[in-house]
Amino acid sequence: MKFTTFLSTDGQPRLGLVDGDQVIDLNAAQPQVPAGLRAALEAGADLASAGAAALASQAPRLPLASLALAPLVPEPGKTICLGLNYYDHAKEGGREKPDYPWFFFRGKSSLIGHGAAGQLPSVSEKFDYEAELALVIGSRVPRHVSQADALQHVFGYTCFNDMSVRDYQKRTPQWTIGKNFDATGGFGPVLVTADELAPGATGLRIQSRLNGQVMQDASTTDMIWGVAETIALLSDCLTLEPGDVIVMGTPAGVGQARTPPVWMKDGDVIEIAIERIGTLVNPIRREKA
Incomplete structure (x- = not known):
């Protein structure tokens, strides 16, 4: 799987699942997953299962080329x-x-x-x-x-x-x-x-x-x-x-x-x-x- 971190319209970083040249807002598609990559990993979220479910769903897709991307982990612990x-x-x-x-x-x-x-x-x-x-x-x-x-x-x-x-x-x-x-x-x-x-x-x-x-x-x-x-x-x-x-x-x-x-x-x-x-x-x- 591929993930990215993009900026929402209010400037907040969001964890995105890459589907070809499109991106699914993973938290919007799977609300149990925190909205940021670091937070999702810290919570022990099963990103593989959540990602598979999101890919199989009719969740909205956003064109990757249209998104402003943030650092993949905007605030790493280290x-x-x-x-x-x-x-x-x-x-x-x-x-x-x-x-x-x-x-x-x-x-x-x-x-x-x-x-x-x-x-x-x-x-x-x-x-x-x-x-x-x-x-x-x-x-x-x-x-x-x-x-x-x-x-x-x-x-x-x-x-x-x-x-x-x-x-x-x-x-x-x-x-x-x-x-x-x-x-x-x-x-x-x-x-x-x-x-x-x-x-x-x-x-x-x-x-x-x-x-x-x-x-x-x-x-x-x-x-x-x-x-x-x-x-x-x-x-x-x-x-x-x-x-x-x-x-x-x-x-x-x-x-x-x-x-x-x-x-x-x-x-x-x-x-x-x-x-x-x-x-x-x-x-x-x-x-x-």
Whole structure:
């Protein structure tokens, strides 16, 4: 199944079930399901059964292309990102394989949906793209979970663009500040449930395209730490909860590693495409004074 999060006429995020090029408001069709993805997962809603019932019903359909989309999880409890999680990206950054994942967090004000503008900061010109696979946790992950059991807690997968303000990222040993400017985390447009993909979403082609030109082109199999191992490592430290998001790092080809560097500019369009999941598109607009 595929889900999305769209904005209602009053600007509230609503969980939508994707049916081809149309969307069913799942809460409207199945009132027992909370109206938001995180709330539905926290409540333990059986989204597979509710979705099947909605698809079989005469529930109203909305054209997907007509909807304003929100980040898939507008307010995750945690958004945990990995740096240097592809061998080729670590190499292009002048580093060998890290001994442990480089984890950092993103805040909710950095997140935007498909079609929304990524915000080129007024204080920097070094605005970069990063194509990434993201996953949404569907059920509480017990501490010290094994890799063998980790994937049963993944609800689904989507696209993410970890847009990065490189000069601010490099101002401190911690990357947080360069990864949390407002409106720099593209997230969507749809979430594909885990049962539709290979375990850990391996073997999927992942690309970024800037103004139609392919900049990154790799496979999710090339990740250093796969999804199961990442969840197991995180569970040694903290509790992963329904609606938490993990963003799995980017392959080689980012703008800062090119000669000369390629920075996103006002008017650009950046696309993140992941095979069997979808394409996330965000125009780039300069921050208004």
